[in-house]
Amino acid sequence: MADTIASDDPFSGDERRTLLALVGAVIPASAKHAVPGADDPAIAADIVATARPYHETIAAALSHLESMAMQRFDTGYADLDPVSRARLARELTRSRFAGVGTLVTITAQCYYRDDRVMQSLGMDARPPFPQGFDVPQGDWSLLDPVRRRGRIYKIP
Amino acid sequence: MTDSVDVLIVGAGASGAAVAWSLAETRMRIVCLEQGDWMNPLEYPSTGRDWEARGFGDMSISPNRRGRETDYPVNDANSPISVANFNAVGGSTILYAGHFPRFHPSDFRVKTLDGVADDWPIDYQTLEPFYAENDRMMGTSGLAGDPAYPPKESVMPPVPLGRAGEAIAKGFNELGWHWWPSDTAIATEAYDGRDKCINLGACSSGCAQGAKASTDITYWPHAVRAGVEVRTRCRVREIAVNGQGMASGVVYFDRDGVEHFQPAEVVIVACNGVGTPRLLLNSTSGRFPDGIANTSGLVGRNLMFHPYASIQGVFDEPLDGYQGPGVCIWSQEFYETDPNRDFVRGYTYEINRGRGPVATALAGMFSDRIPFGDGHHDAYRQLFKRIAGMVGICEDLPEEHNTVTLDPELTDGHGIPAPRIDYTLSENSRRMLDHAVARATEVLEAAGAKDVITEAPIGVGGWHLMGTARMGIDPERSVVNEWGRSHDVRNLFIVDGSIFVTSAGVNPTRTIQALALYIADSMKNRLANLFD
Numbered sequence: 211m212a213d214t215i216a217s218d219d220p221f222s223g224d225e226r227r228t229l230l231a232l233v234g235a236v237i238p239a240s241a242k243h244a245v246p247g248a249d250d251p252a253i254a255a256d257i258v259a260t261a262r263p264y265h266e267t268i269a270a271a272l273s274h275l276e277s278m279a280m281q282r283f284d285t286g287y288a289d290l291d292p293v294s295r296a297r298l299a300r301e302l303t304r305s306r307f308a309g310v311g312t313l314v315t316i317t318a319q320c321y322y323r324d325d326r327v328m329q330s331l332g333m334d335a336r337p338p339f340p341q342g343f344d345v346p347q348g349d350w351s352l353l354d355p356v357r358r359r360g361r362i363y364k365i366p
Numbered sequence: 367m368t369d370s371v372d373v374l375i376v377g378a379g380a381s382g383a384a385v386a387w388s389l390a391e392t393r394m395r396i397v398c399l400e401q402g403d404w405m406n407p408l409e410y411p412s413t414g415r416d417w418e419a420r421g422f423g424d425m426s427i428s429p430n431r432r433g434r435e436t437d438y439p440v441n442d443a444n445s446p447i448s449v450a451n452f453n454a455v456g457g458s459t460i461l462y463a464g465h466f467p468r469f470h471p472s473d474f475r476v477k478t479l480d481g482v483a484d485d486w487p488i489d490y491q492t493l494e495p496f497y498a499e500n501d502r503m504m505g506t507s508g509l510a511g512d513p514a515y516p517p518k519e520s521v522m523p524p525v526p527l528g529r530a531g532e533a534i535a536k537g538f539n540e541l542g543w544h545w546w547p548s549d550t551a552i553a554t555e556a557y558d559g560r561d562k563c564i565n566l567g568a569c570s571s572g573c574a575q576g577a578k579a580s581t582d583i584t585y586w587p588h589a590v591r592a593g594v595e596v597r598t599r600c601r602v603r604e605i606a607v608n609g610q611g612m613a614s615g616v617v618y619f620d621r622d623g624v625e626h627f628q629p630a631e632v633v634i635v636a637c638n639g640v641g642t643p644r645l646l647l648n649s650t651s652g653r654f655p656d657g658i659a660n661t662s663g664l665v666g667r668n669l670m671f672h673p674y675a676s677i678q679g680v681f682d683e684p685l686d687g688y689q690g691p692g693v694c695i696w697s698q699e700f701y702e703t704d705p706n707r708d709f710v711r712g713y714t715y716e717i718n719r720g721r722g723p724v725a726t727a728l729a730g731m732f733s734d735r736i737p738f739g740d741g742h743h744d745a746y747r748q749l750f751k752r753i754a755g756m757v758g759i760c761e762d763l764p765e766e767h768n769t770v771t772l773d774p775e776l777t778d779g780h781g782i783p784a785p786r787i788d789y790t791l792s793e794n795s796r797r798m799l800d801h802a803v804a805r806a807t808e809v810l811e812a813a814g815a816k817d818v819i820t821e822a823p824i825g826v827g828g829w830h831l832m833g834t835a836r837m838g839i840d841p842e843r844s845v846v847n848e849w850g851r852s853h854d855v856r857n858l859f860i861v862d863g864s865i866f867v868t869s870a871g872v873n874p875t876r877t878i879q880a881l882a883l884y885i886a887d888s889m890k891n892r893l894a895n896l897f898d
């Protein structure tokens with residue numbers, strides 16, 4: 211295929227364009243929260259790589275999205291304004307079209323492990339192991355009324 | 367043909383490990399065949415940034431989604447609840463959450479108390495010493511004095527309440543309802559060569575810290591040191607019988623796909639509530655045309671799952687989120703039968719601390735609480751670390767039409783017929799789920815939740831597999847006797863959740879293992895006349 215970007219990348223150039231337009235519409239950049247959108251180059255590369263095994267179903271969803279855009283707006287999906295892109299993506303997700311749910315899931319997986327995004331949420335940009343986390347003991351005196359009430363099990 | 371062994375165990379999960387360890391002191395030659403591998407905790411998801419994503423992939427709870435070479439497929443299309451398991455040394459304990467409740471005394475007497483299902487042929491007192499022995503081997507944490515149980519000790523202090531536990535405990539207190547720190551199979555102190563829990567929060571995709579008691583790091587090291595041999599990547603196709611109607615050994619495929627026959631004096635099946643009936647049904651012969659040990663026709667029948675309700679609240683304040691073990695506190699306010707309700711038996715609530723960043727996004731986006739496009743980030747931040755709630759674990763009563771059979775087409779990588787599940791949710795379960803959702807909503811609202819997200823039953827929640835080779839005294843109404851021996855084949859034993867008569871309203875593994883230890887003890891006490 212002439213428009214394939216990398217030899218092991220099953221997504222064609224057109225598919226990739228639609229995919230990026232979709233993920234960027236689902237999670238856009240935000241100046242207020244100082245976070246990139248899911249179409250940020252590093253995050254998008256992660257999404258495309260993660261989506262590879264699901265290429266067939268995702269490509270079918272992307273092509274359906276293109277036809278929806280053509281039918282309703284007489285233009286390609288990537289050329290729509292962000293609000294219309296988000297609306298079409300939401301509609302297709304609600305209709306449970308195979309492949310869209312997978313792509314949205316992968317988008318969330320890749321987006322919410324990006325350093326910049328994690329840091330903006332107050333997280334350390336690291337895996338849980340080996341440092342772990344601190345969880346407070348909490349107030350064990352809350353058990354007092356439970357103790358006062360006494361036994362509740364049945365003896366057969 | 368290989369040398370005969372004294373005891374051959376199939377399956378190295380929760381029950382296979384316990385029975386192997388207990389029998390090891392006899393110095394018999396014991397071999398365990400396990401289709402999976404030893405796991406390497408350093409490869410568990412919590413060691414990487416993609417820890418949540420891997421829960422949807424190679425460490426998914428669904429064998430069909432995981433599709434590892436060591437897995438077998440399960441056709442569960444005809445069930446509202448799909449099967450969850452793991453196949454490795456440690457079995458499904460590799461992924462389990464480590465909720466570790468015992469059954470209640472009343473659970474063994476449901477026919478007498480409520481006129482439903484059957485009583486067990488054993489009682490709570492019979493299992494009590496084996497519960498305690500298992501607690502020491504697994505290393506349990508909790509707090510003595512739970513008013514919902516007869517007195518029991520705990521090996522280690524409980525896991526922390528945390529912010530989520532504290533918030534929800536206040537909700538229970540507001541309503542005057544029972545709650546207590548959960549008994550867990552999680553080490554809160556260094557224990558038996560394992561390190562203490564450091565709140566990674568990824569317990570259900572393997573504990574890299576070694577705090578969670580999966581049997582590959584509890585029973586197995588002790589059993590192996592005592593001389594038990596574990597052969598991994600060995601998938602058993604069938605149990606063979608001899609002319610006397612005794613099990614003569616098993617046929618299995620090794621890691622290279624080569625078929626072997628392993629002769630044995632005693633065969634113990636520990637493949638779980640789906641794997642065990644599958645193996646028995648695959649073991650046909652002239653004497654047992656419908657599967658070994660199946661003259662009652664009950665192998666594969668009475669499958670019980672525990673329908674789960676998930677009830678999650680959204681709070682204003684940040685709670686624990688992804689930090690801390692999935693286990694926290696429980697409530698057994700609605701555990702025992704109450705004639706004023708429209709269902710019999712009852713359920714346990716287990717409180718969840720929260721969700722990871724990805725799970726939060728998915729919960730929000732798929733329930734329309736987080737919009738696509740503008741508004742995503744503000745809405746996300748209203749949910750992140752602010753979701754906490756509980757699951758209701760409903761007692762599932764045995765019904766013969768809920769079955770594990772052999773799929774006519776689907777097979778595993780060795781061409782062995784795969785299991786097929788046919789299961790319907792009973793009216794009793796439906797009502798219990800509705801009750802669990804309604805009461806939990808009250809708790810969460812009392813705790814200050816401003817929104818409640820529910821799912822009942824949890825579709826992916828077939829993690830408790832029970833009842834498909836039930837125990838009993840009557841050979842026409844049960845598959846194994848009151849100490850785990852097949853009624854039909856006197857050197858064949860079953861030790862996993864298949865032998866449950868009823869499911870109780872709690873997670874099963876502590877009882878599965880106590881039963882396995884009790885069966886091993888019964889065998890040791892009868893060694894001279896085991897086959898009489």
Ligand SMILES: Cc1cc2nc3c(=O)[nH]c(=O)nc-3n(C[C@H](O)[C@H](O)[C@H](O)COP(=O)(O)OP(=O)(O)OC[C@H]3O[C@@H](n4cnc5c(N)ncnc54)[C@H](O)[C@@H]3O)c2cc1C
Binds near residue numbers: 462642874
């Ligand atoms: C996600 C998840 C969460 C859970 N959470 C909890 C919890 O919090 N508390 C709780 O009590 N329980 C929980 N459980 C259930 C718990 O893991 C099981 O009850 C327990 O592991 C069952 O023990 P078992 O010995 O019957 O079977 P398993 O532990 O499943 O072991 C069976 C073993 O047999 C092997 N096997 C099967 N067939 C063959 C064959 N033909 N040849 C060779 N080997 C074979 C399998 O590979 C497997 O390793 C959870 C389970 C899951 C999946």
Ligand code: SF4
Binds near residue numbers: 552565567578690692
């Ligand atoms: S929370 Fe504790 S038990 Fe769970 S994975 Fe982390 S260290 Fe292990």
